[in-house]
Amino acid sequence: MELDAFMTVAGPAITSAAAAYGGAVLTRAEEAAADATVGLGQRIINSVWRRRDMQQRAELEACLDDATRPDNEDAMGALRHQIRRALRSDPELLAELVPLLPTGHPQGATRVEASGAGSVATGGSIHGSVTTNVTTTSASPTAAPAGVE
Numbered sequence: 001m002e003l004d005a006f007m008t009v010a011g012p013a014i015t016s017a018a019a020a021y022g023g024a025v026l027t028r029a030e031e032a033a034a035d036a037t038v039g040l041g042q043r044i045i046n047s048v049w050r051r052r053d054m055q056q057r058a059e060l061e062a063c064l065d066d067a068t069r070p071d072n073e074d075a076m077g078a079l080r081h082q083i084r085r086a087l088r089s090d091p092e093l094l095a096e097l098v099p100l101l102p103t104g105h106p107q108g109a110t111r112v113e114a115s116g117a118g119s120v121a122t123g124g125s126i127h128g129s130v131t132t133n134v135t136t137t138s139a140s141p142t143a144a145p146a147g148v149e
């Protein structure tokens with residue numbers, strides 16, 4: 001799996017774990033009832049942290065401490081950058097982490113398809129009305145063409 005595809009799928013788990021635990025994500029014991037997304041993020045972050053040197057660990061820990069608020073987009077971006085940089089420099093670690101990802105997301109892609117007049121396809125929820133610009137006419141098999149009796 002490519003690094004970008006991995007980050008697309010794993011990114012939400014990483015940021016969820018950071019938001020939930022901050023730097024404590026590195027030492028917190030995983031609870032049996034922990035949310036699956038947070039648990040996945042915790043395993044990824046711990047795996048990356050264990051393969052870093054002291055300076056890289058300190059940088060990752062600083063990002064985690066800043067990322068305790070999920071609305072802090074800069075901190076979350078910095079954390080994802082740290083994880084991406086670590087995985088880019090360690091393809092073996094990336095290969096070890098790929099099997100942790102949930103199945104059903106082939107390289108992070110979602111396929112949505114609609115066919116036929118007036119069809120609507122969405123990759124998420126639709127709240128409200130959907131209007132299409134399709135005009136259909138139906139011809140009655142028993143009706144004579146205009147002007148013919």
